[in-house]
Amino acid sequence: MLCHSAIGLANPFQIFGWRVERFACVGANSVTYLQSNCTISKLLLCVSLVSSRVRVAVRLRPRNAEELAADADFGDCVELQPELKRLKLRKNNWESETYEFDEVLTEFSSQKRVYEVVAKPVVESVMEGYNGTVMAYGQTGTGKTFTLGRLGEEDTAARGIMVRAMEDILADIAPETDSVSVSYLQLYMEMIQDLLDPVNDNIAIVEDPRTGDVSLPGATVVEVRDQKSFVDLLRVGEAHRVAANTKLNTESSRSHAILMVNVRRSVKGRSEMDVSISGENGHSLSMMGSLRPPIIRKSKLVVVDLAGSERIDKSGSEGHTLEEAKSINLSLSALGKCINALAENSPHVPVRDSKLTRLLKDSFGGTARTSLVVTIGPSPRHRGETTSTIMFGQRAMKVENMVKLKEEFDYKSLCRRLDIELDKLIAENERQRKYFDDEVERMRAEAQCRIAEAERECKITLENEKMKYHQEYLDSIKVLEEKWKTHQKSPKRQIKEAESTSSDIREAHNLLQDEKMLRQSAEDEASDLMNQITHWKKLEATATAEVVKLRKMLDTEASQKEKLEEEIGVLRSQLLQMSMEADETRRSLDKGDGPGKIFPGLDSLASQTGSSQPREHSNGPKQPIAKLSEQVGLQKILSLLESEEPDVRVHAVKVVANLAAEEANQEKIVEAGGLTSLLVLLRSSEDETIRRVAAGAIANLAMNETNQDLIMAQGGVTLLSMTASDAEDPQTLRMVAGAIANLCGNDKLQTRLRGEGGIKALLGMVRCGHPDVLAQVARGIANFAKCESRAATQGNKVGKSLLIDDGALPWIVKNANNEAAPIRRHIELALCHLAQHEVNSKDIISEGALWELVRISRDCSREDIRMLAYRTLTSSPTLQAEMRRLGIKM
Numbered sequence: 109m110l111c112h113s114a115i116g117l118a119n120p121f122q123i124f125g126w127r128v129e130r131f132a133c134v135g136a137n138s139v140t141y142l143q144s145n146c147t148i149s150k151l152l153l154c155v156s157l158v159s160s161r162v163r164v165a166v167r168l169r170p171r172n173a174e175e176l177a178a179d180a181d182f183g184d185c186v187e188l189q190p191e192l193k194r195l196k197l198r199k200n201n202w203e204s205e206t207y208e209f210d211e212v213l214t215e216f217s218s219q220k221r222v223y224e225v226v227a228k229p230v231v232e233s234v235m236e237g238y239n240g241t242v243m244a245y246g247q248t249g250t251g252k253t254f255t256l257g258r259l260g261e262e263d264t265a266a267r268g269i270m271v272r273a274m275e276d277i278l279a280d281i282a283p284e285t286d287s288v289s290v291s292y293l294q295l296y297m298e299m300i301q302d303l304l305d306p307v308n309d310n311i312a313i314v315e316d317p318r319t320g321d322v323s324l325p326g327a328t329v330v331e332v333r334d335q336k337s338f339v340d341l342l343r344v345g346e347a348h349r350v351a352a353n354t355k356l357n358t359e360s361s362r363s364h365a366i367l368m369v370n371v372r373r374s375v376k377g378r379s380e381m382d383v384s385i386s387g388e389n390g391h392s393l394s395m396m397g398s399l400r401p402p403i404i405r406k407s408k409l410v411v412v413d414l415a416g417s418e419r420i421d422k423s424g425s426e427g428h429t430l431e432e433a434k435s436i437n438l439s440l441s442a443l444g445k446c447i448n449a450l451a452e453n454s455p456h457v458p459v460r461d462s463k464l465t466r467l468l469k470d471s472f473g474g475t476a477r478t479s480l481v482v483t484i485g486p487s488p489r490h491r492g493e494t495t496s497t498i499m500f501g502q503r504a505m506k507v508e509n510m511v512k513l514k515e516e517f518d519y520k521s522l523c524r525r526l527d528i529e530l531d532k533l534i535a536e537n538e539r540q541r542k543y544f545d546d547e548v549e550r551m552r553a554e555a556q557c558r559i560a561e562a563e564r565e566c567k568i569t570l571e572n573e574k575m576k577y578h579q580e581y582l583d584s585i586k587v588l589e590e591k592w593k594t595h596q597k598s599p600k601r602q603i604k605e606a607e608s609t610s611s612d613i614r615e616a617h618n619l620l621q622d623e624k625m626l627r628q629s630a631e632d633e634a635s636d637l638m639n640q641i642t643h644w645k646k647l648e649a650t651a652t653a654e655v656v657k658l659r660k661m662l663d664t665e666a667s668q669k670e671k672l673e674e675e676i677g678v679l680r681s682q683l684l685q686m687s688m689e690a691d692e693t694r695r696s697l698d699k700g701d702g703p704g705k706i707f708p709g710l711d712s713l714a715s716q717t718g719s720s721q722p723r724e725h726s727n728g729p730k731q732p733i734a735k736l737s738e739q740v741g742l743q744k745i746l747s748l749l750e751s752e753e754p755d756v757r758v759h760a761v762k763v764v765a766n767l768a769a770e771e772a773n774q775e776k777i778v779e780a781g782g783l784t785s786l787l788v789l790l791r792s793s794e795d796e797t798i799r800r801v802a803a804g805a806i807a808n809l810a811m812n813e814t815n816q817d818l819i820m821a822q823g824g825v826t827l828l829s830m831t832a833s834d835a836e837d838p839q840t841l842r843m844v845a846g847a848i849a850n851l852c853g854n855d856k857l858q859t860r861l862r863g864e865g866g867i868k869a870l871l872g873m874v875r876c877g878h879p880d881v882l883a884q885v886a887r888g889i890a891n892f893a894k895c896e897s898r899a900a901t902q903g904n905k906v907g908k909s910l911l912i913d914d915g916a917l918p919w920i921v922k923n924a925n926n927e928a929a930p931i932r933r934h935i936e937l938a939l940c941h942l943a944q945h946e947v948n949s950k951d952i953i954s955e956g957a958l959w960e961l962v963r964i965s966r967d968c969s970r971e972d973i974r975m976l977a978y979r980t981l982t983s984s985p986t987l988q989a990e991m992r993r994l995g996i997k998m
Contacts, residue, residue: 160511162478164501165211165226166195168486169251175487184486185494188214197491197498207498210505215486219266222255226481227269228276230409233477234371235280237405237513241412241471242269245440245500246483247493248360248416255481256413257346257365259339270367270411274338277371277409283333285374290338291327292345295464296363297435303345303365304328313466322466329370342367352429361415362432364439364464369409374402375515401522403515410471414440417493439464444500446472451506455969472504475512480504548656555652559645566641570634577630581623588616742767742780749785758797761789765805774809783809783818790827796837803831803843810850819847820857820864829869838878845873845881849888855895858910867892867914874919879928886923886934889916893941900945909948917942917955924960933973936964940976949986958987962996 168188171179187196187204190212196204211225230240244252253268260267277288292303293311302308311326332338350362415436442462449457450473457473459465471478482501484494591612745767748760764782767773777783786809789802806824809815819825825848832844848866851857861867870888873881892911899905911917920939926932942948943961952958965977981987991997 157475158511158513160477160509162472162480162504162507162509163210163226163229164480164482164505165213165222166209166498166501167213167217167222167251167255167481167483168215169249169483170215171486172249175485179487179489182488185488185491186484186486188212190214195498197495198488207502209501213481219255219258219260219268220272222481223269223272226479227273227411230477230479231273231276233511234369234407234409235277235373237373237407237515238511239408239410239470239476241410241468241476241478242273242481243412243414243468243471243478244481244483245414246416246497247485247490248354250416250483250485250497252416252483253361253365253413255483256411257342259342259346261339270342271335271339273409273411274332274369275335277369278332278335278338281371281373287331287372289329289331289370290341291324291329291368291370292341293324293327293366293368294349294363295366295439295467296350297432298439298463300324300327300463300467301348301363302326302328303348304330304341306348313463315466320469322469324368327368350432352432354429361413362429362436364415364436365413366467367411367413369411371407371409373405373407375405401517403517405513405515407514408476410468410476412468412471414443417496419493438462443468444503447500447503447507450508451503471509472507473509475510477511478507478509551656552652555648559648563641563645566637570637573630574634577627581627584619584623588620591616742776742782746777746780746782746785749789754795754798757789757793758795758801761786761798761801761805765801765808768805768808771812774812774815778809778815778818783815784822787819787822787824787827790831796835796840799831799835800837800840800843803828803840803847807843807847807850810847813854816851816854816857819851820860823864825851825861825864825866825869829865832869832873836876838876838881841873841876841881842878842884845870845884845888849884849891852888853891853895855899858892858895858899861892862910862914867911867916871914871916871919879931882923882926883928883930883934886931886938889920890934890938890941893938897941897944907947908951909942909945911938911942912948912951917951917957921955921957921960924957925963933970936968936973936977940964940973940980943977943980943984943987946984946986949984952987953990958990958994958996961987962991 168186171184185198187198188194189196193209193212195207195209195212197207198204213222213225227242230242234240242256244256246252254266256269258266258268258271260271274288281288294301294303299309300311300313302311305328308326308328311324313322314325315322330341332341345365345367349365351359352362354360417437417440439462442458442465445461446457446459446465446468448454459469470476480501482497484497745760745763748756749764751757751760764777764786768777768782783806786802786805789798790806793799793802806819806828810819828844828847832841832848835841835844848861848870851861851866852870854861870885873885876882889911893909896905896909896911911920920935920942923931924935924939926935939957939960943952943957952961961977961981965974965981968974968977981991
């Protein structure tokens with residue numbers, strides 16, 4: 109079926125709300141601020157899938173004037189039993205066939221009644237967040253446009269489904285938070301034309317390669333605020349719709365009209381919490397922030413008024429009208445083929461045969477809740493067309509859709525609120541900085557006062573010492589002068605005492621010299637004191653600056669420590685919450701979608717090719733996940749992989765694995781050292797969960813050829829082989845097998861991969877017996893065999909296959925007819941590629957693989973594999989000779 113489920117959780121983060129730091133510089137210093145829950149702009153939440161069958165109602169048109177006159181002698185070809193929800197189709201007057209529908213509407217049913225039983229349940233689902241489709245199918249002139257598109261301007265009771273549906277939608281939305289927009293198109297001659305802008309007459313259909321959803325980016329989208337503007341848009345669109353006069357209808361629609369109504373609603377009632385941030389001076393800044401950003405639901409209502417099927421001989425179409433009729437019948441025929449394929453559970457649904465079936469891909473077998481009203485006429489002249497219409501409705505009732513509810517995070521409104529809170533924090537920081545600068549200025553003034561007081565005291569002390577030494581010097585000179593005068597007055601005595609005084613003179617001279625030396629010493633000491641005072645002043649200034657600097661550093665470190673502790677606590681709680689949500693999503697997906705999906709983002713393991721694929725790169729939202737490493741910082745996330753706490757490492761590796769699922773993030777993860785960290789975890793960790801998730805992340809990175817070379821260069825294959833030999837958990841083995849399978853698809857790594865034990869590791873994992881593990885082993889062997897075949901064809905390889913040397917052929921033969929389709933398909937491809945190289949033919953024959961090749965060429969459900977096996981058998985002389993010997997005929 110055309111059922112597409114999407115798990116979004118970039119991010120992410122593919123998936124989770126994440127707390128991020130944003131740093132703001134204020135003044136001369138850097139002050140850190142926390143901006144909470146600021147991640148990607150939109151993030152897809154978990155998706156709930158519900159099975160829903162296409163509901164079909166049949167409506168009988170009353171006889172028109174022509175039929176009243178022409179068929180007056182004949183009874184109606186149908187008989188309605190509305191109370192039993194049955195319809196009898198008369199073949200003749202004796203025989204009739206009975207059909208059951210979900211609703212049977214007689215010719216007397218009102219437009220309101222038709223809306224309530226056909227369209228209202230779909231509209232209510234659309235308001236709850238599901239996609240919905242309402243479609244009318246029937247012969248030309250049976251009332252399809254009357255049922256869907258009647259404006260009811262003259263008679264309000266005649267309003268059709270389009271007008272009534274918009275009335276209910278506008279009545280249920282909140283204009284402040286919700287929005288409704290419409291596009292109105294027609295499919296005319298296999299060209300999609302805009303009815304609101306006729307110049308836009310060839311709109312292209314764009315299909316998302318990842319989800320398969322189709323969209324029309326070139327169509328005009330008009331936001332609707334009230335019912336009157338919507339009716340005006342319908343009136344403009346109907347004026348541009350192509351119609352013609354035929355024998356069956358004077359105003360026959362010659363195109364399929366498609367009304368698309370997009371509804372965007374906010375989901376209320378999510379809890380919030382207070383988050384407080386402490387300032388440097390002890391003041392508390394309170395900020396209100398949601399644990400989760402606001403959630404929105406996006407849904408789409410598609411109303412399709414199909415052009416009527418007609419027979420050329422009855423409608424009388426000719427010329428251009430004939431060409432229009434052929435185009436209408438071809439598109440309706442393509443739609444019928446798709447309905448038949450879906451009703452019969454066919455593996456192939458030809459949705460690409462017509463633009464109509466591509467546009468309705470989501471309505472039949474997709475994720476939309478669909479209601480179909482088939483309109484018929486009572487005239488027995490058109491019994492064939494009526495029978496065809498009834499059978500179309502019966503087949504449509506067998507189609508099952510998987511209705512999908514999608515919710516998204518609305519980060520834009522959250523970021524606006526956080527910007528306001530950030531402005532408040534900046535203002536508070538400026539006030540605190542002013543207070544801090546005032547304190548520094550006060551301390552500087554106090555220090556200057558103390559320095560000036562010390563200078564004054566030192567100067568006074570120096571002057572006192574200088575005066576003391578100078579006075580002692582003067583007193584000594586005065587004593588010597590008195591003695592000299594005394595000796596001058598008594599020369600005789602002086603002569604007598606010359607000898608005795610000579611020693612006194614020498615002693616006085618010595619004393620004088622000592623006094624000079626003492627004076628010089630005092631002056632030197634005073635100079636040293638002045639130098640020391642100057643040095644002390646410089647030291648005091650330096651010490652004061654160091655004290656201020658150290659105090660600022662101490663305050664900054666204390667603030668940063670407190671904030672980092674808060675951030676670590678918040679990150680730990682967020683990681684725990686996100687891990688619980690991821691595990692819950694995994695368990696629900698294991699129940700609904702089958703085994704193999706460990707968490708969103710690891711779905712790439714199911715990819716059938718080893719080359720990198722455009723996983724997200726349709727540039728459609730860049731994606732919010734593409735901005736993730738810029739906003740969060742991969743280095744911070746990767747640092748948590750080295751945490752000493754096991755729970756933190758588990759949650760961190762899950763987040764890195766989800767990031768690695770998006771190709772836009774892979775290069776950044778590798779550049780930041782993420783690949784090395786994952787390989788270290790795989791080597792050192794004994795936790796089975798960490799090894800499983802790390803192997804899954806490596807498998808996602810191995811989708812890229814550049815990353816494959818890095819994995820090989822860092823011994824990744826050896827680590828994966830060791831993990832494969834130790835692990836017992838099937839999901840861990842599936843991840844390891846998926847990583848090695850991706851490496852097997854690289855032509856350049858064949859010899860190294862085999863030399864480091866990659867092939868033997870793959871074959872060793874078959875001991876598990878789990879279908880998902882075997883599917884990855886088979887995919888790896890198929891990739892390896894394909895690369896070997898290509899190398900042999902190009903002349904780059906000679907000799908027997910390395911797979912055969914490592915003993916893979918017996919297992920391939922044993923599982924060539926495995927009941928699981930993915931395993932069987934890969935094994936069949938591997939066997940065909942091995943047989944293409946003539947040097948392997950003897951081993952193919954000896955191991956009994958020839959019989960499997962014959963079976964594949966005859967019974968394989970896929971034509972490309974069947975033809976590959978046929979060409980291989982017919983082109984190998986050795987195999988041909990063995991087939992002749994055994995009597996096997998192609």
